Amino acid sequence: MGRPGRNAFNQIAGRMKNDGEVDFVIANGENAASGRGPSPEITQALLGAGADAVTLGDHCWDSREMVAGIDMESAVVRPANLPKGAPGRGYVRVDTPEGTVTVVQLIGRVFMQPNYECPFQQIERMLKGELANDKVIFVDMHGEASSERMAMGRFLDGRVSAVFGTHTHCQTSDETVFTKGTAYITDLGMTGPKDSVLGREVEPVIRKFLTGVPQKFDVAKGDPTLEGAIVDVDMKTGHARSIERVRIRLED
Ligand SMILES: [Fe+2]
Numbered sequence: 201m202g203r204p205g206r207n208a209f210n211q212i213a214g215r216m217k218n219d220g221e222v223d224f225v226i227a228n229g230e231n232a233a234s235g236r237g238p239s240p241e242i243t244q245a246l247l248g249a250g251a252d253a254v255t256l257g258d259h260c261w262d263s264r265e266m267v268a269g270i271d272m273e274s275a276v277v278r279p280a281n282l283p284k285g286a287p288g289r290g291y292v293r294v295d296t297p298e299g300t301v302t303v304v305q306l307i308g309r310v311f312m313q314p315n316y317e318c319p320f321q322q323i324e325r326m327l328k329g330e331l332a333n334d335k336v337i338f339v340d341m342h343g344e345a346s347s348e349r350m351a352m353g354r355f356l357d358g359r360v361s362a363v364f365g366t367h368t369h370c371q372t373s374d375e376t377v378f379t380k381g382t383a384y385i386t387d388l389g390m391t392g393p394k395d396s397v398l399g400r401e402v403e404p405v406i407r408k409f410l411t412g413v414p415q416k417f418d419v420a421k422g423d424p425t426l427e428g429a430i431v432d433v434d435m436k437t438g439h440a441r442s443i444e445r446v447r448i449r450l451e452d
Pocket residue numbers: 230257258259342366367
């Protein structure tokens with residue numbers, strides 16, 4: 201979320217990657233530019249800071265440069281079930297010393313834009329088609345409703361390594377490994393300023409609720425924190441061994 205989120209990501213995720221605490225990092229870059237969808241420059245900065253893949257979301261076309269340039273971005277993933285004809289790709293494969301990791305993004309339809317294709321049908325087609333031989337698959341289910349994200353997690357149990365939710369900025373405490381070996385969490389939370397309302401300055405948000413008058417929602421600054429989850433995956437089977445929810449404050 202904005203610059204405080206990028207700083208927290210660069211310093212905390214970058215250190216974890218450098219120290220070998222994690223081998224592979226997926227960043228949801230959805231709100232990385234002042235709370236809006238990132239430009240290619242910002243996604244490149246996240247990739248340079250330690251991310252192996254960057255997912256987007258409903259804000260994927262906020263930056264005109266991203267609309268024009270996403271086809272050239274090799275590790276940037278937009279939702280796979282956007283309306284047909286959208287630029288970019290809904291999954292990427294990244295080769296690592298341990299093996300290939302596939303990152304997919306889907307977007308929900310409950311309380312979201314009505315023109316998205318069905319995410320359930322979409323991933324079903326992909327798992328039977330182009331991803332049929334992929335072993336280690338991470339699915340970012342970007343959505344508003346917890347029910348839709350949880351249903352997706354259950355739907356994909358045993359068929360992908362992990363399903364994690366993004367979009368609501370509120371980390372849930374329901375992380376688990378389902379019985380057939382898929383790690384799951386309804387929402388990873390937010391990497392950004394926690395002294396805020398979902399990353400925005402508090403006062404204008406309250407004023408908007410009180411008066412109904414549109415306000416400028418600047419990104420807040422206080423208490424930058426990294427939130428997310430660490431998943432341990434068996435690279436041979438693609439099944440998850442564990443999932444650990446993380447929340448790490450950036451020390452001043
Ligand atoms: Fe979103």
